[in-house]
Amino acid sequence: EPHCGTDLGLMRTKAEPQADGTYKITGTKIFISAGEHDMAENIIHLVLAKIAGAPEGIKGVSLFVVPKFLVKADGSLGARNALICGSIEHKMGIHGNSTCVMNYDGATGYLLGEPHKGMRAMFTMMNDARLGVALQGLTQSEAAYQNALIYAKDRLQGRSLTGAKEPGKAADPIIVHPDIRRVLMNLKAFNEGARMLLLWCALQGDLSHVSTDDKERELGEDMMGLLTPVLKGYFTDMGFRNATDAQQVLGGHGYIAEWGMEQFVRDARIAMIYEGANGIQALDLVGRKLAMNGGRAVFAWFKLIDDFAQANKSAEMKPYVDALITVRKDLEEATTWMMNNGLNNPDHAGASSMDYLYLFALSGMAFAWAQMARAALPKSHGGTGAEYYQTKLATARYFVDRMLPDRLAHLAKIKTGAEPVMALKAEHF
Numbered sequence: 231e232p233h234c235g236t237d238l239g240l241m242r243t244k245a246e247p248q249a250d251g252t253y254k255i256t257g258t259k260i261f262i263s264a265g266e267h268d269m270a271e272n273i274i275h276l277v278l279a280k281i282a283g284a285p286e287g288i289k290g291v292s293l294f295v296v297p298k299f300l301v302k303a304d305g306s307l308g309a310r311n312a313l314i315c316g317s318i319e320h321k322m323g324i325h326g327n328s329t330c331v332m333n334y335d336g337a338t339g340y341l342l343g344e345p346h347k348g349m350r351a352m353f354t355m356m357n358d359a360r361l362g363v364a365l366q367g368l369t370q371s372e373a374a375y376q377n378a379l380i381y382a383k384d385r386l387q388g389r390s391l392t393g394a395k396e397p398g399k400a401a402d403p404i405i406v407h408p409d410i411r412r413v414l415m416n417l418k419a420f421n422e423g424a425r426m427l428l429l430w431c432a433l434q435g436d437l438s439h440v441s442t443d444d445k446e447r448e449l450g451e452d453m454m455g456l457l458t459p460v461l462k463g464y465f466t467d468m469g470f471r472n473a474t475d476a477q478q479v480l481g482g483h484g485y486i487a488e489w490g491m492e493q494f495v496r497d498a499r500i501a502m503i504y505e506g507a508n509g510i511q512a513l514d515l516v517g518r519k520l521a522m523n524g525g526r527a528v529f530a531w532f533k534l535i536d537d538f539a540q541a542n543k544s545a546e547m548k549p550y551v552d553a554l555i556t557v558r559k560d561l562e563e564a565t566t567w568m569m570n571n572g573l574n575n576p577d578h579a580g581a582s583s584m585d586y587l588y589l590f591a592l593s594g595m596a597f598a599w600a601q602m603a604r605a606a607l608p609k610s611h612g613g614t615g616a617e618y619y620q621t622k623l624a625t626a627r628y629f630v631d632r633m634l635p636d637r638l639a640h641l642a643k644i645k646t647g648a649e650p651v652m653a654l655k656a657e658h659f
């Protein structure tokens with residue numbers, strides 16, 4: 231609603247109970263993705279509203295099914311429901327998706343789940359959607375990378391610092407330049423590590439449903455809960471950053487619409503905002519997920535890493551396992567700091583939450599890269615496909631040497647707490 235985005239307790243849309251068990255929904259919703267379109271014969275809206283006399287704030291919110299066309303008992307479409315798309319927003323990107331203002335004027339709605347338990351019902355969808363948006367960040371980064379890579383091999387500008395690589399041509403392709411390589415390696419190491427981490431998380435999701443082992447189901451559930459805000463926040467921040475960096479590879483052409491790179495930048499930006507802005511993901515991580523069940527999930531995360539390190543003590547694995555253990559120690563230090571300081575002064579937790587999310591994500595990426603290194607090592611010594619696995623290991627080392635060191639900055643910033651962030655009064659700005 232216009233006045234109520236993150237803070238759903240402020241919601242005004244109301245639901246009036248009817249004698250036949252349905253509700254009349256009245257209110258205005260904004261920013262509704264695909265709120266109106268011609269691609270399906272009916273559009274089924276899930277709408278949050280407050281039933282008259284409901285408890286104050288978020289505890290009084292219920293969830294309703296509100297179809298564009300009412301559905302008859304035999305499943306065929308009936309009368310148009312009393313809802314209408316008031317306007318479509320003009321926006322920065324995702325122009326294939328209509329972002330609608332939706333007006334409900336006594337529209338017929340059907341309660342989904344229990345009265346006043348709408349938030350819990352909605353989070354079934356939200357948790358799924360947050361992982362979907364995390365995937366959006368990753369895929370935008372991958373698409374931007376593939377386009378930048380083609381351009382970097384094709385565009386001839388300047389000569390390699392170490393002597394011409396293609397002397398027969400007017401200039402070398404820009405992929406010879408270390409600064410272009412830096413960008414391509416950043417994107418490649420992120421994309422492959424993030425893909426592995428997301429697939430590992432998906433496996434935990436499957437195990438949480440189908441494992442016959444109670445402990446394994448519990449672990450799967452805990453990992454999904456813990457990692458959902460981490461993946462949503464980190465992958466979508468990186469998706470936008472990587473799209474911008476890939477745009478840089480194209481120089482001026484990256485800014486010109488014809489080449490398509492500026493569209494990736496515009497499209498990637500929304501993923502940091504919707505399904506809960508990334509700052510809110512960081513608060514979800516430090517405020518809810520860390521403390522849940524006495525910290526069971528985060529301790530399970532540390533144990534998974536410790537078990538992996540214990541089981542992979544070969545000399546070949548040492549660079550990857552040492553890196554993993556180092557970031558795990560940083561994360562433990564940050565977690566202890568958060569538990570000791572965040573409860574006394576919640577502003578400490580708030581001010582450090584985004585750096586904590588990034589540090590957590592780096593531990594996840596280090597775990598993903600260590601697992602890929604373990605799979606690649608035996609196949610990297612020769613034979614068919616060895617070059618592919620050597621490339622994988624070189625990318626793993628790039629992650630360890632050039633991306634993982636960011637952990638130090640995140641830990642240092644976490645431990646400054648709220649003072650430097652909150653020192654000014656609002657009127658000092």
Ligand SMILES: Cc1cc2nc3c(=O)[nH]c(=O)nc-3n(C[C@H](O)[C@H](O)[C@H](O)COP(=O)(O)OP(=O)(O)OC[C@H]3O[C@@H](n4cnc5c(N)ncnc54)[C@H](O)[C@@H]3O)c2cc1C
Pocket residue numbers: 234235236237260261262263264321329500503504505506507508509510513
């Ligand atoms: C293109 C688009 C499509 C969308 N699609 C849908 C959709 O289909 N369905 C739907 O329901 N919504 C949709 N949204 C809404 C979207 O989820 C919200 O815009 C988003 O959750 C942020 O809410 P807000 O815009 O009101 O920002 P605000 O809540 O006003 O937040 C502004 C800033 O303040 C920060 N902030 C707010 N509260 C706190 C706090 N307590 N602590 C710390 N920081 C805080 C936020 O992180 C953010 O950076 C869409 C939005 C857009 C732009």
